[in-house]
Amino acid sequence: MAEITREDLERRVKRRENLKDLDLSGLNLDDLPMEGAIFRKCKLTGTSFNYARMAFARFDNCLMNDCVMQRCNLQEASIRECDLSNSDIADSELTEINMSQTILNKTNLSGCFLNHSIFISSDLQLCNFSQSTLQGSNLNGAKMLVCDFTAVNAKNLTAQDADFTGSMFEGAHLDDSKMQKSRFNFCNLSVASFQECDLSESQISFSKLDYVNFSSANLNSVMMVKVTGLEANLTGAIMNGAKL
Template sequence: MNFDGEDLSHKALGDRLPQGETHVFRECDLTETDLWGASLAGARFESCVLEQTDFRKADLDGAVFKGGGGMGIRFSDADLIDASFTDVDLSSARFGGALLTDVSFTGCRMIGASLTGSRGTGFKVARSNLTLANLGGCSLRGEVIEGVRFDDADLSGCDFTQATLSDCRLIGARLLLTKFQQADLRGADLGQPDDDRLRAFAGAVINQTQANAILAARGITVL
C-alpha cells in the first residue's frame, strides 16, 4: 500500500494496515501517529515528518528510512533487524528494548537519542551526530566508524573492542567502563586527556601526535 503526501498525523494506524503487504510512505505527515505494534516489515519512509511518531513494538525488519524524521520518535521494543536510516533526523529518539541487529545509521542527526537497553548483536553508524546521545552498554565491537560525533555522549559500558574510529570526536564523552581494547583511535579526537579517560583508552592504538598531547598535558615534552 502506498501513501503519497498524505496527512496521517494523530491517527491510530497500528492495527489498520493490511498485513502481508509492503507499505511505502512518501512525504507523509506522521506527527504523533500511532503505529504501535504495526506490521511494517520492509516498509519505506521517504522524507516523512516523524515528529513523536510511535513505532513501539512494531515489526520494522528491513524497513528503510530515508530523509525526513523529527524529534522524539519512539522505537522502544520494535524489531529493526536489517533496517536502514539515511539522512534522518532522529534527535531524542528512543530505542530502549529495540532489536537493532545489523541496523545502519548513515548521515543521521541523533542528538540526545537513547540507544541504551537496545538488543541485538550491534549496529553500524557513520557520518552521524550523536552529541549528548546515550549509548550505555551498546556494542560497536569490530565496527569501522567514520565521521561520527560522540561529543558529551554517554558511552558507559560500550564495547569498542577492535573497532576503528576515523574522523570521530569523543570530546566530553562519558567513558565509565567503556572498552577500547585493540581499538584503532588514531583518527579520533580524544578530547581532554585526563586520567579517567586514559584508563578507558587502555589497550587502544593511538598516534604520535595524540601521545605527545597526553604527555604535554602532564608537563612532559617529547623531543
C-alpha cells in the first residue's frame, strides 16, 4: 500500500525532491505531470502511469512490476537497474530512454517509439516490441530471449554480442545494423530485412528464413546450420568462413 497520496507526490515532484525508499504501490498517477522526477529504490508495483508526462525522469533501482503505463511520455528518461516485469507500456513515447541493466519479463512495449534508446546489458524475456521503432538504438550485450519483434523498424541498430534466441522477427526492418557476434538461434526471421547489416561471427542456426533479405550483408564466419527457408536473398552478401 502506498505511503503517500497522489497529491503529496505531485507536490514533492514540483519541489524537485528526490523520492527515495518510498512504497508507491498501487497509486493512480494517470495524466500526472512528472517531468524530471527522481525516484530511487522506490516500490511502484501495480502503479498506474497512463498518459503520465515523465520526460527526463529518473528511476534508479526501483521495483516497477505490474505497472500500467500506456501512452505515457518517458522521452530521454532513465530507468536503470529496475524491474519492469509484467508491465504494460504500449504506445508510449520512449525516444532516447536509457534502460541499461534493467529486467523486463513479459513486458509489453508494442507500438512504442524507442528510437536511440539504450538497453545495454539488459535482461529481457517474452517481451513484446511488435510494431515499435528502435532506429539507432543500442542493445549491446542485451539478452532478449523469446521476444516479439514483429514488424519493428530498427534500422541502424547496434546490437553486438546480443542474444535474441527464440525471438520472432517476422517482417522486421534491421537494415544497416551492427550485430556482430549476436545469437539468432531458433528465431523466425521470415520476411525480415538485414540489408547491409554486419552479422559477422553471429549464430543463426535452427531458424526460419523464408524470404529473408541478407543482400549486401556481412556474413563472414556466421554459423547458419539446420535453417529452413524459401527464397532467401543473399545477393552481394559476403560469407567468407561461414558454416552452412
